[in-house]
Amino acid sequence: MNLFSDIRAQVLDAIAAMQAEGTLPEGLSTDAITVEPPRDPAHGDMATNAAMVLAKPAGKKPRDIADVLAGKLADDARIASAEVAGPGFLNLRLADVVWQGLPKAVLSAGEAYGRGSLGQGVKVNVEYVSANPTGPLHVGHTRGAVFGDALASLLAYTGYDVTREYYINDGGAQVDVLARSVYLRYLEAHGHEVEFADGTYPGDYLVPVGEALKADVGDAYVDQPESVWLEKVREFATDAMLALIREDLAQLGVEMDVFFSEKSLYGTGRIENAIDTLRDRGLIYKGTLEPPKGKVPEDWEPREQTLFKSTEHGDDVDRPIMKSDGAWTYFAPDIAYHWDKIDRGFDQLIDVFGADHGGYVKRMKAAVSALSEGRVPLDVKLCQLVKLYKNGEPFKMSKRAGTFITLRDVVDEVGPDVTRFVMLTRKNDAPLDFDFAKAVEQSKENPVFYVQYAYARVFSVLRKAEAAGIAVDDATLAGADLSDMTHETELSVARKLAEWPRLVEIAARTHEPHRVAFFLYDLASDLHSLYNRGNDEPQLRFLQEDDPATSQAKIALARAVAVVISAGLGILGVKPVEEMR
Incomplete structure (x- = not known):
C-alpha cells in the first residue's frame, strides 16, 4: 500500500475525466505530476502540482485547471478537502478514516509494508569496499562498506535482484610491496633484525602473517633471492589479508556474494577482449594527449599512446589504456572487469568509491557506456571522509595497524549497530563527523539511541499489555477499531507511517540509503512525542485502564511504528532491540 501513489492515481483519473468532458485536451503527458507531502504541514496532508504541469501544454491558466480538478477530487470519500493555493498548486486534506486505517494496513502486511515492486527483478551489481588486499580495513573503508551494504539491502527490499561484490x-x-613486507616479518620471526624501507607496510598486523609463513615453509626462504619467494609469498600474503578483510566485514555484518580477483583478468585474454570490443567500435586509437591543465610538470613531454576515445561517452579527455612499455595501465583491467559485469547480464551497475576517486568517475562511466552501447547505466557513489571525535574534540585512538585507525578499532569502541547507523546519518557525498561520545549517549541528540528507544518503548507497552491480559498479537491488533483515533498527535504518527512506502521508493531510485535513517529518526520522534504527551493527557496513553478494546486500538498504532522501524533498521543492517540496557 502506497497512499501517495493511490492518491496520484486518483488525480490521474480526475484528469482523464476532464479530458473526456473536453475540459482538457487529449494527449497530455502526466509523467511530471507528483503527489507529495507539502513543505508546510499546515497546508494539508498532500499537495499536487498537476495543474502547474498541465497548464502550458493545455493552453490554460493553472488555477482554472486546479479549480475543476479540486471539484473532481472532492468526490473521493478519502479526500476531506482540496484547496487551490498560489499560482495553481492543489493542497489535499484526507479524511480521518484514511489515517485510522494505516495501522491495519501496516500490521496486515508486516515488514512487507512499503516494499513495492519498483525493481521488478532488475539485476543490479553493487560493488563496494574493494580495498587493496594489503591490510585491515580502515575507517574510510568502513563508511563505504556500510553505505554499499545498506544500498544493496534497500534495492533488494524494493524488488531488485542484487549482487554484492568486492573487487580484489x-x-x-x-x-x-605487501609480499616484501611480509617477507621482512618472516625474517623477523626467524630472529633477524629487519628495517622497513619507505613504501613498505610496517603495521603489526603483518607480524602473525610472517609467523604463519614461517610455520608453513620453515627456513626455506631465508637468505634466498626475491626470485625464489616473491610469487609464493605474494599469494600467501594476499590470502591472509583477504581472510583478515572478510573477518573485518563480518564484524560489521557485511557479507559479500562475490569476491572478484583483478589478477584473474591477466593472462586469460579478458583484458584484450574488452579492449578489442572497444577497438571494433572505433574507440581505440594511437594519439598524443594535450598537456595537463594548469602548471605543466617539467618532465612532461608529448608521446604517442594507445588511447580510449572516452570523450565520445562523456569524459573530459581521452584516456591511456597502455603504457609506453606495452603494459596495461591500471584503467585497462578496470575496463575488462566492468565488461565482465555486463557480460554476466547485469542491468544496472553501481560502484561505491572513496572520496579520492572522484577523478575516476567520468572515465569509468564512459567505459561502461561504450561497452554496453548505452544499455547498462553505471552510477558511481563517492563516500566522503570520516573525522573521529570524542566530546567534540579530535579523537586519537591507538592504531593497531600502525598508521591508521581500522574498522575493528571503531567497531570495538561502539559496536556494529551504532557504527552502521552513525555512518548513515549523512549523505554519502558529505563529510561525516563521528563523535564516539555522542554515539553512545542516551539522548535525543543520539539518533541511534533515539530510534532504538522508540522500538523498545513499544515492546515495553506490549509486555505491560500482555501482563494485564490484553491480547496484542498482530492479527488481533490489525482488527482493532481505530475510529476514535482523532487526536492530532495520533494522526501525525499515522501520517508519518503513510510516508514510508514513498520514502523507500525515492531512496531506492536515488541510491540514497541515508534517507531511511533520517525517516526513522522522524518517525521515532513522532512516537516519543505521543508517548510523552500521554503523561499529561491520560486519553492518549497506550494502556487505558479497564478498557482492553481502546488499549488495543492505541497499541495498534504503536505496534505499526515498531514494524516500520524494524523494516528500516533491517535495511540499514541494524538490529532492533526490544529492551534498552
Missing part, C-alpha cells in the same frame, strides 16, 4: 585489487605493484 590483487594485480598491481602494491601486492608485491
Whole structure:
C-alpha cells in the first residue's frame, strides 16, 4: 500500500475525466505530476502540482485547471478537502478514516509494508569496499562498506535482484610491496633484525602473517633471492589479508556474494577482449594527449599512446589504456572487469568509491557506456571522509595497524549497530563527523539511541499489555477499531507511517540509503512525542485502564511504528532491540 501513489492515481483519473468532458485536451503527458507531502504541514496532508504541469501544454491558466480538478477530487470519500493555493498548486486534506486505517494496513502486511515492486527483478551489481588486499580495513573503508551494504539491502527490499561484490585489487605493484613486507616479518620471526624501507607496510598486523609463513615453509626462504619467494609469498600474503578483510566485514555484518580477483583478468585474454570490443567500435586509437591543465610538470613531454576515445561517452579527455612499455595501465583491467559485469547480464551497475576517486568517475562511466552501447547505466557513489571525535574534540585512538585507525578499532569502541547507523546519518557525498561520545549517549541528540528507544518503548507497552491480559498479537491488533483515533498527535504518527512506502521508493531510485535513517529518526520522534504527551493527557496513553478494546486500538498504532522501524533498521543492517540496557 502506497497512499501517495493511490492518491496520484486518483488525480490521474480526475484528469482523464476532464479530458473526456473536453475540459482538457487529449494527449497530455502526466509523467511530471507528483503527489507529495507539502513543505508546510499546515497546508494539508498532500499537495499536487498537476495543474502547474498541465497548464502550458493545455493552453490554460493553472488555477482554472486546479479549480475543476479540486471539484473532481472532492468526490473521493478519502479526500476531506482540496484547496487551490498560489499560482495553481492543489493542497489535499484526507479524511480521518484514511489515517485510522494505516495501522491495519501496516500490521496486515508486516515488514512487507512499503516494499513495492519498483525493481521488478532488475539485476543490479553493487560493488563496494574493494580495498587493496594489503591490510585491515580502515575507517574510510568502513563508511563505504556500510553505505554499499545498506544500498544493496534497500534495492533488494524494493524488488531488485542484487549482487554484492568486492573487487580484489590483487594485480598491481602494491601486492608485491605487501609480499616484501611480509617477507621482512618472516625474517623477523626467524630472529633477524629487519628495517622497513619507505613504501613498505610496517603495521603489526603483518607480524602473525610472517609467523604463519614461517610455520608453513620453515627456513626455506631465508637468505634466498626475491626470485625464489616473491610469487609464493605474494599469494600467501594476499590470502591472509583477504581472510583478515572478510573477518573485518563480518564484524560489521557485511557479507559479500562475490569476491572478484583483478589478477584473474591477466593472462586469460579478458583484458584484450574488452579492449578489442572497444577497438571494433572505433574507440581505440594511437594519439598524443594535450598537456595537463594548469602548471605543466617539467618532465612532461608529448608521446604517442594507445588511447580510449572516452570523450565520445562523456569524459573530459581521452584516456591511456597502455603504457609506453606495452603494459596495461591500471584503467585497462578496470575496463575488462566492468565488461565482465555486463557480460554476466547485469542491468544496472553501481560502484561505491572513496572520496579520492572522484577523478575516476567520468572515465569509468564512459567505459561502461561504450561497452554496453548505452544499455547498462553505471552510477558511481563517492563516500566522503570520516573525522573521529570524542566530546567534540579530535579523537586519537591507538592504531593497531600502525598508521591508521581500522574498522575493528571503531567497531570495538561502539559496536556494529551504532557504527552502521552513525555512518548513515549523512549523505554519502558529505563529510561525516563521528563523535564516539555522542554515539553512545542516551539522548535525543543520539539518533541511534533515539530510534532504538522508540522500538523498545513499544515492546515495553506490549509486555505491560500482555501482563494485564490484553491480547496484542498482530492479527488481533490489525482488527482493532481505530475510529476514535482523532487526536492530532495520533494522526501525525499515522501520517508519518503513510510516508514510508514513498520514502523507500525515492531512496531506492536515488541510491540514497541515508534517507531511511533520517525517516526513522522522524518517525521515532513522532512516537516519543505521543508517548510523552500521554503523561499529561491520560486519553492518549497506550494502556487505558479497564478498557482492553481502546488499549488495543492505541497499541495498534504503536505496534505499526515498531514494524516500520524494524523494516528500516533491517535495511540499514541494524538490529532492533526490544529492551534498552
